[in-house]
Amino acid sequence: MSASRHDLNRSLSGTAARRLRDARARGDYKALIDAIPFARFLGLAVVDEGDARRYVMPYRDTHVGNAAKPALHGGTVAGVLELAMQLETLISQTQPRLPDPVDFTIDYWRAAELADCHVAARVIRAGRAIAQVQAECWQGDRGRPIAFARGDFVLRAAEASALD
Amino acid sequence: MTDSIDKSDPVVRGKIAQRFTDAIPHNRAIGLTLISAGPPDVHTRLAYREDFLGNVKAGLWHTAIATTAADSSCGLAVFLAMPGMEAVATLDLRMDYLRPAVAGRDLEIVASCHHVTRNVAFATAMLHQGDSGRPTARCTATFMRTGGSVLP
Numbered sequence: 001m002s003a004s005r006h007d008l009n010r011s012l013s014g015t016a017a018r019r020l021r022d023a024r025a026r027g028d029y030k031a032l033i034d035a036i037p038f039a040r041f042l043g044l045a046v047v048d049e050g051d052a053r054r055y056v057m058p059y060r061d062t063h064v065g066n067a068a069k070p071a072l073h074g075g076t077v078a079g080v081l082e083l084a085m086q087l088e089t090l091i092s093q094t095q096p097r098l099p100d101p102v103d104f105t106i107d108y109w110r111a112a113e114l115a116d117c118h119v120a121a122r123v124i125r126a127g128r129a130i131a132q133v134q135a136e137c138w139q140g141d142r143g144r145p146i147a148f149a150r151g152d153f154v155l156r157a158a159e160a161s162a163l164d
Numbered sequence: 165m166t167d168s169i170d171k172s173d174p175v176v177r178g179k180i181a182q183r184f185t186d187a188i189p190h191n192r193a194i195g196l197t198l199i200s201a202g203p204p205d206v207h208t209r210l211a212y213r214e215d216f217l218g219n220v221k222a223g224l225w226h227t228a229i230a231t232t233a234a235d236s237s238c239g240l241a242v243f244l245a246m247p248g249m250e251a252v253a254t255l256d257l258r259m260d261y262l263r264p265a266v267a268g269r270d271l272e273i274v275a276s277c278h279h280v281t282r283n284v285a286f287a288t289a290m291l292h293q294g295d296s297g298r299p300t301a302r303c304t305a306t307f308m309r310t311g312g313s314v315l316p
Contacts, residue, residue, distance in 0.1 A: 035220070036217075036218060036219075036226065037214055037215050037216065037217040037218070037220065037226070038215065038216055038217060038218055038225075038226035038228060038229055039226075040215075041215040041216070061189065062189060062190060062193035063189075063190055063193075064188075064189040064190060065188055065189070065190050066188070066251075067187070067189060068314075072190075073188065073189075073190035073191075073232065073235075073236075074235050074253075074254045074257075075190065075231055075232025075233070075235045075236065076190060076232065078228065078231045078232065078235065078257065079228040079229070079231065079232060082227065082228040082231065083226075083228060097219070098218065098219060100227075100261070100264075101227050101259075101261050102260075102261060103258065103259060103260045103261060104227070104228075104231065104258070104259045104261070105256065105257070105258040105259075106231075106256060106257050106258075107255075107256045108253070108254050108255060108256065108257075111253070
């Protein structure tokens with residue numbers, strides 16, 4: 001299969017394409033988040049920063065894992081990292097729907113304080129069927145990340161869309 | 165005193181495990197419940213909620229909520245495998261998403277601690293929705309021993 005054929009398959013048509021294009025043009029991804037119950041559950045937001053996007057999980061009392069330390073539950077940090085990688089793949093690779101994760105790995109570098117979490121995600125390689133993605137999470141100081149994650153996601157040709 | 169706790173006694177394990185899971189606000193928020201503390205394995209359950217969906221149209225759980233359940237369950241398995249009341253922290257964790265978890269059905273988590281060294285502990289968990297022969301995910305995690313107690 002030629003590269004141009006892949007590009008064709010990757011391209012979007014109809015409502016899904018229009019919505020994703022509009023979201024990118026306006027830098028407003030709220031509709032994308034609203035379509036994912038678990039993203040809403042974590043309170044996830046996408047901040048448009050021109051060339052890149054920043055994914056934010058605002059602090060909530062229900063995210064606490066250790067009240068004595070205190071620290072956020074590592075699962076919430078993993079959650080925002082995985083969602084950020086998934087959404088970044090959806091947006092940057094113009095996927096017809098949220099790409100399915102194959103696997104996910106997280107390294108915890110520092111305890112998560114009771115504060116907002118910020119994530120930057122990057123698609124390292126997008127092949128015919130799989131995208132390999134990395135992401136980093138920080139809180140107050142971008143230079144002191146608290147966690148790193150990598151994951152693989154299934155890429156799909158444009159078809160019926162969950163964004164419709 | 166804490167060193168005299170017999171963590172091989174199922175009743176003791178059950179009591180400690182219940183306190184351990186109840187003391188974690190996020191576990192309460194998602195509704196993670198303890199089914200059995202073993203020994204040897206820790207069995208927890210996450211009841212289905214629409215909040216946990218990733219794909220509404222297809223009716224599938226989001227995979228990331230499984231990560232939280234696996235992290236908590238492996239942490240408990242490790243805690244029960246160590247002497248005393250030493251706190252642990254997740255160092256790294258990997259999830260393999262074997263098949264999708266479907267809406268309307270609970271998620272079962274079976275976690276085991278395989279080995280404890282001076283500094284770390286190794287754990288795995290299998291996740292399924294009623295048929296352990298058809299797992300939805302597999303978790304591998306490494307925990308760091310903190311040296312501190314979970315008790316204030």
